[in-house]
Amino acid sequence: GETEAKEEKKLEDAEKTIAAAPPACIFDASGIPQRNRIIINELAWMGSLKDANDEWIELRNLTNTALSLSGWQLEDMGGDIKIAFGNTETIAGGGFFLLERTSDDSSPVKADYVYTGALSNSDEGLRLRSSSCVLEDEVFAAPGWEEGDAAARKPMERDASGFGWHTSLLVGGTPKKKN
Numbered sequence: 001g002e003t004e005a006k007e008e009k010k011l012e013d014a015e016k017t018i019a020a021a022p023p024a025c026i027f028d029a030s031g032i033p034q035r036n037r038i039i040i041n042e043l044a045w046m047g048s049l050k051d052a053n054d055e056w057i058e059l060r061n062l063t064n065t066a067l068s069l070s071g072w073q074l075e076d077m078g079g080d081i082k083i084a085f086g087n088t089e090t091i092a093g094g095g096f097f098l099l100e101r102t103s104d105d106s107s108p109v110k111a112d113y114v115y116t117g118a119l120s121n122s123d124e125g126l127r128l129r130s131s132s133c134v135l136e137d138e139v140f141a142a143p144g145w146e147e148g149d150a151a152a153r154k155p156m157e158r159d160a161s162g163f164g165w166h167t168s169l170l171v172g173g174t175p176k177k178k179n
Contacts, residue, residue: 023133025073027125031135035163037063038072038091039137040128042157042173044107045119046150049171054106055119057099058175059128061091062162069097071131077124077140081117089113096176107175121150139165 041060048054057074061067069085076082083099089112091097099113100106119126125140139146139156147165148156155173159166168174 025075025127025129025133027075027077027079027127029133029135033135033137035062035137037061037067037130037136038069038097038128039158039162040126040139041096041162042155042168042175042179043119043126043139043145043148044153044155044173044175045121045124045141045145045148046153046155048106049153053101053118055101056106056111056175057115057119057126059091059097059099060158060162061093061095061097064093066090066092066095072136073129073133074099074126075129076117076119076126078120081115081119081126083113083115085113098176107172109175121145 039060039062040057042058044056046052067090069089069091070087072085074083097112098109099115100111101115101118104111104114122141122144125138127138128136130136145156147167148154149167153171154168156165157168157173157179
């Protein structure tokens with residue numbers, strides 16, 4: 001009767017939710033980074049002058065069109081950071097998206113997203129994948145981060161080409177601003 005119909009409806013709704021969920025991307029899955037839509041643009045892997053835990057990650061939209069991050073995933077090599085973006089996160093065309101660790105206090109700029117987990121200073125990596133698990137961008141600390149100055153608290157940021165890295169000239173870097 002009525003109870004069976006309600007249970008069947010619940011089951012149908014659960015199946016729709018599962019079907020709509022993005023696939024779980026595997027960190028070790030190979031691929032060549034596309035780097036044509038969204039990239040990892042700046043990393044404060046060393047924290048701030050105030051606190052070494054004030055880490056943040058900046059993404060950059062390389063297109064002129066706003067892009068939804070719905071279903072996109074950002075994960076570190078150790079599995080400490082596992083971010084699956086929801087339906088509300090977007091990046092404006094040519095814009096930046098700031099992710100801050102644990103709270104919105106990691107930089108003087110308002111975070112777009114607060115995550116949990118920590119970036120290791122060595123033997124680490126980050127991979128950004130689209131909602132269909134296409135590898136969009138990656139960066140590795142093997143054995144250490146390619147750029148950035150831990151003592152001076154200067155983040156690692158993309159160069160003008162958008163593909164190479166250099167150490168920011170500014171203490172604290174340039175969150176949500178052009179490098």
